[in-house]
Amino acid sequence: MSPAQHHHRRELIANLRALAAFLDAHPLLPVPRYGPVRVSVHPLYDTDASTEAEAIAEVERIATLLGTTPTVQYGHHVASVALGSVHYQAVAITQAAMDRRAALESYRDVIALDAIEGA
Incomplete structure (x- = not known):
């Protein structure tokens, strides 16, 4: 360090x-009454990781230090520990996951919902 x-x-x-x-x-x-307070570490920004593979490896390394197993869901690699309502987590999001989100969001401006009468 x-x-x-x-x-x-x-x-x-x-x-x-x-x-x-x-x-x-x-x-x-x-x-906050509901939900945890989070301290999030993002390996590509907060560590020396410079590639997606290194960021994922860093999440795995942090998981080992935390004594846990990282979860992988929809391109999000997460290692976390909860201290009551305070959570520490390391998160690496793959480029493919970010691209899927960007594609989904690209339709936002072309869809207009009709107003619901009485709403």
Whole structure:
């Protein structure tokens, strides 16, 4: 880990602790009631992985460190651990999955639904 990466890691951890302390000191502030809070790592952006294969391998490596097995669904490779309602996850999304999503979204502007009367 480079000195810059180490500094960023320490700063992120300190900021997470500061957020927890801030929320603890301000009990009138709402916090999410439903669903987890996620810390997501994306190997192509957050690690030294530079190819899709390296990003998938990084998710597998992280899964090993977490003591879990990565899930693979629809081109999403995910390793995660839940600490109550807080989740840490590493996610690699294949280019094929992103291309499928882009193709699906490409129809968005050409479909117009008729207004439902009384709605």
